[in-house]
Amino acid sequence: MLELLRQPWPWYVAGPLIGLTVPALLLAGNKALGISSSLRHICAACLPAGIPFLQYNWRKEVWNLWFVLGIGLGGFIGYRVLGHPDTIAISTETVRDLKAQMGLTDFSGLLPKELFALENLTNWKGWVFLVLGGFLVGFGTRYAGGCTSGHAISGLSNLQWVSLVAVIGFFVGGLLMTWVFYPLLF
């Protein structure tokens, strides 16, 4: 059993379990699955700076901060306690393309160290991948009114056409970066 839990979980196990989080949060206390709101609550709690969008009672939304704290703990348990294969078994085509197009050689870990190691903050790579990337995620998700969990999972589950627009936007942005901007950067 433990050995089975250590292995990567297939999509047909993980996907339905992620889907069940939607009714679990509703039944637990009328909460809609959404993670990026936590970023707004943290801003409102730590640095409201008189900004109208950050003037609200974030304490009423504190459940969301407990939820993301749990996600961090879940990452720790999943990766460190249960353990996980060091190299993610991605398709051979992706490995080939990333080698050829981005010059990556080290395929170990959850993300490429050649791009995301903290030492990279001394060159353009770290600033693009860690700082610009993170900034766009935080800026874009609030501008769009949700992220992958709030729009793609929660919103589409509830047949919200607004969420479909957002998810199409997510993919347009992701495809632009992968197919247009990455080839210009590397």
Add this chain to the structure above:
Amino acid sequence: MKNLKYLVLGVLFGLILTKSEVVSWWRIQEMFRFQSFHMYGVIGSAILVGLISIQLIKRNRLKTINGEEIKIADKQYTHGTWIGGILFGLGWAITGACPGPMFAQLGSGVAGAAVMLLAALAGTWTYSALREKLPH
């Protein structure tokens, strides 16, 4: 403690994200390059199960464990839905992580995730500050 249940659900959610490798930059690249079904399978089956669950809740008028009526607010459209969506997508393909996976990566010991989260907080704060000047 009334928030304990959300902590527990968060732990399960983070565990699923990690064990299914949704938190991996490699998997997101594979997805945007259309070279594997994995991410599409995860997202698609999650939506399907979520959809069926919400329909069951609505049709049976299920209540929360505290007996409250379950209400789900409708999402409001603004031009930000697609402008912000595209900006988010650009960031998602760079970091290979949406906000949930960033928290999970931080827990799994990826040091860069702390920088990404701080940058994401700066992004949310900047949006908040500029909100009235942006098209909506």
